[in-house]
Amino acid sequence: MDFASSYDYVVVGAGAAGCVVARRLLDRTDASVLVLEAGGTDDRDSVHHTDIASMTSMWGDPTVTWPYETAAQPALNGRTVHLPQGRLVGGGTSVNAMMYVRGNRRDFDHWNFLGNEGWSYEDVLPYFRRSENYHGASSLYRGADGPLDVVPYxxxxxxxxxxxxxxxxxxxxxxxxxxxxxxxxxxxxxxYQSTRTPGDRRASTATAFLDPLRDDPRLTVHTGATATRVVLSGGVAVGVEYVAGDARHVVGATSEVVVCAGALASPKLLMLSGIGPAAELARHGVDTVVDLPGVGRNLQDHxxxxxxxxxxxxxxxxxxxxxxxxxxxxxxxxxxxxxxxxxxxxxxxxxxxxxxxxxxxxxxxxxxxxPHSRGTVSLRSADPLDLPVVDPGYxxxxxxxxxxxxxxxxxxxxxxxxxxxxxxxxxxxxxxxxxxxxxxxxxxxxxASTVWHPVGTCRMGADRDAVVDARLRTVGVDRLRVADASVMPTITAGNTNAATIMIAEKAADLIVEAAG
Missing domain, CATH: 3.30.410.40 (Cholesterol Oxidase; domain 2)
Incomplete structure (x- = not known):
């Protein structure tokens, strides 16, 4: 298949995970990397200030957050819940409350117990340490030379x-x-510890991981670029279609496509690409390429x-x-x-x-x-610009x-x-x-309302409902990985940002290993 332009890797989403994946691929390979971000740049002052007024001014602002809203929740007296997600470079890390919580060691041991080799606490601890520059007391559990500044309160x-x-x-x-x-x-x-610099500026994955390499000619970041489908050929991911403004573009990926769009957008993109529950896809006129019933299921939130x-x-x-x-x-x-x-x-x-x-x-x-409650993310229509239907089952x-x-x-x-x-x-x-x-x-x-931590909708595992395997490879499709909070089999005890960054760190290693 011919493309107007091609890159070694196409990363969909410049959020908590995408910025990390892109940075580490550039650190460890000679590859070219395209990052597609549906939102805009992170150049507004409120993104980088750490005061609560600046932070909360962005919540619900459609220029920097996606206006997700849940379906009516019967167990919340029929209420709908606003569930905005980051819509700019840095994703949630550019608009969140800057609280840094890894999760409990048992969370990761449980992922491993579920059959996900390489995801025990001892396995993932080095990735937590790799990402952070912790400004508190040193210990065997903390990193001191990573890109992400973390400070004690x-x-x-x-x-x-x-x-x-x-x-x-x-x-x-x-x-x-x-x-x-x-x-x-x-x-x-x-x-609580906080993702901010000692100089009191927000430390997002954009500022920590991506900005230092913005002048690298191997890195291309397209903002205002909404991915509409993964291009598949013979069961292989070969590119990504996206819209920017009124124009449609198709770009090639000679090595891999890495979906890092988050727990609400990643399953939507897979389904629009024909990867998901066959009955759900047929209902919206989307041809099924791979019948994966777990896509969009297993939604969990705090x-x-x-x-x-x-x-x-x-x-x-x-x-x-x-x-x-x-x-x-x-x-x-x-x-x-x-x-x-x-x-x-x-x-x-x-x-x-x-x-x-x-x-x-x-x-x-x-x-x-x-939480024991589980929910779903499903297509609202076959229009890629429609937000999905989010029903967390709170x-x-x-x-x-x-x-x-x-x-x-x-x-x-x-x-x-x-x-x-x-x-x-x-x-x-x-x-x-x-x-x-x-x-x-x-x-x-x-x-009760959300803490804005949706996860689990493209979960990793080895059973029929798994969407990716333990190496984050999409079941039934070659050269396509998902690497964000959607792959968590179960939600972590605590804010999910740090664990999402860890997933991206490990994903980059898995990708590099696969490239040989």
Whole structure:
């Protein structure tokens, strides 16, 4: 097949994963790399500032985020949930809350248990270390010479220090210097680490990985370029079709196509290319090339909500959306599993307006760290410019509701410790009058929303529903890999950005190994 232009590798998506894959291919090979990014450049000031106002100003802005919205969620009282995703170079890493959480070591051991060779914690730890330049205490678990700056939280509020003390009163470990990305994550309170430079600029994968090689003639980055299908010939990926403005383009890939478009866009692109559930494709008039029923299935996401209190003292405004946190198990009988409950905590009133009051406050935000509920991403139509239908199936597993109800009761136990005695005012939300499980579950269903961590829709594995194998090769198609959060078999306990970067680091090694 003849193409107007060809590259050794075409990477679809310049987000958390795509920037890393491109950089590492350039580092380790002599290949030419084209990166296609549907969004624009990352040149607006708010991308690089780290203050919360600049960050939140981008959320929901369609010039830098995709306006995804879920289908109505029956278990959330029929609500739809806004689920914006990054729409610019750097993807989510250019608009996210800059919190750096690797996940629990058991997460990766579980991926390995599911048959994914090479994905145990010991296997992936070197990739975490490779990517980061950690500015805290050195250890065997942390990297110090990678492209991505990670800093400890510099100036916690009085409330967050009280959170650390309260956790210790209840028998947990931890403290201001506890490294939850180190030897042990669970059962220890800590201060969150952040992807920013020591000079207080956002460290996205674009600035950390891609920018240093922008002058390399082997790298081409096309923004405003929406991939519409992977071009297949005889079961082999040979190129990518994309639209830019009103023009349609087809570009060749002589080695591989690497899809890094994220857990919502990657399965959509595969389906538009004829790779996916045959019945779903036929419904939209898309010819099936490979019947892969798992494409778009297995969607998982983290949910959170606020448990808020008035503060009896003024509190300094935070420099990070969440200052402190902890990971715990809500059920005693699962010590070999990853913790199922995470907290964000900070000196703000993170609740709906109807619960807010004038003056200072602080909020515990319980997070469903290991959801049992599963959802889907499906085509809305065969038009590549239509966003897919996203149905996460939030809280369809009652066990997930149990975890979040426990999140309320544990927050109440923490706030009743002596550590909070000088700060503790009235409970604003859900309100101290709500005590039985039915009422607390009702508050969870009316208040819970996404932490913007969709994963799992092109999961790796060896069974019938797997989309990629353990080397991230798409089942039934040669020279086509997926390398982003969509390949996670199960979601990590904690924010997914760091694990997505790790996946991209490992993917680059797998690609280079395949090239010989």
């Amino acid at each position: 510099p100036a916690p509020s009085e409330a967050s220090l009280a959170f650390l003390d309260a956790a210790r009163e209840l028998g947990f470990d931890g403290g201001a210097d506890w490294d939850y990305n180190g030897e042990r994550q669970e059962n220890a309170a800590f201060l 949910l959170l909500f606020g448990v808020a209190y008035q503060s009896l003292r003024d509190l300094a405004f935070p420099q990070l959306l969440s200052e402190a946190g902890i990971f715990v198990h809500t059920r005693e009988g699962l010590p070999a599993a990853s913790p199922d409950l995470q907290y964000f905590f900070g000196p703000v009133q993170f609740v709906d307006d109807r619960y807010r009051v004038d003056g200072p406050g602080f909020t515990f935000a319980p997070i469903l760290a290991r 809280l369809t597993a009652e066990a997930d509701v149990d975890v979040l109800v426990r999140g309320i009761t544990l927050a109440r136990e923490l706030v009743e410790t002596s550590a909070f005695s000088a700060l503790r005012g009235r409970e604003l939300a859900p309100g101290g009058h709500l005590t039985d499980r039915k009422d607390l579950a009702g508050y969870v269903r009316e208040s």
